[in-house]
Amino acid sequence: MAYENPSREEIKRLLENTHTIAVVGLSDKPDRVSYMVAEAMQAKGYRIIPVNPNADQILGEKSYASLKDIPEKVDIVNVFRRSEHTPPVAEEAAAIGAGAIWLQLGIANDETAAIAERGGLQVVMDRCIKVEDAILLPQGKSKS
Template sequence: MGLGSSTACSISLNTSFTPEQRARYQNDDVIQDILRSAKTIAMVGLSADKQKASHFVASYLLYEGYRVIPVTPRNGEILGQTCYPDLKSVPGKIDLVDIFRPSHEVMGLMEDAIAVGAKAVWTQLRILDFDAAEKAIAAGLNVIMDKCVKMEHGRYQGGLHWAGMNTEIITARRAKA
């Protein structure tokens, strides 16, 4: 189940951002647009450890039909996908760069994302760099910070609701098939 057209609800829980910062770095129209249009997601810092959060997210996104590219110094494959040491080594175009690395590495990764022509960059929960975000926005990229791709996909696809979580989506419109 998906919601179809975008919803006009205030998604305000579990964020330390001000309303202005939310509108700029956690805009739910942008989030829904990224989730709808992205096909190839480069996950920087994807762990081969099956119990790491990044592994959970990658496995979820693969099942939901996205192409996931692990970006990690590790050689070989993770979840059957070939690993690349950095964004610049990834062949073909990247729709979304999903960052699972500490905040101090975000600036370098944003610069790489801009250089390879990625359409959007997303930093996972508690990974923040406002200067890097502004740089990417200035270069024309969509930027989401301090959000989990899996949780947001689940919010708009309906799965998060099944786990009893507060999606903050209020609508009387019928869901789209």
């Protein structure tokens, strides 16, 4: 059976309850989609934690080599990696106790979804987190 994303209402609840987003594959180059999406999410009030072993800092935040190096709770692991490279990210996201894994637009992998679900993570694939946030929370996040 093919994977199905959560309903729009479930995605809205996920975003409403999210404070910290670790972005795997976040580029330090402002012209890259990952940078633009993360910058927009940061401007909307989300805490962005870059995961890029080749950068010390991105968007004013310390960058980490891997998810396991992040010393705080992560609500969503947002992934900007090719589909075939996402299963190990799901394993690491489950290992750190993240709440969800979100594969960006154009990225989907059934093995990744199965690993994440076994690890208790909510899974969203082939959707842009920035677009979903703009549609579902146009006024921004309510402060909780």
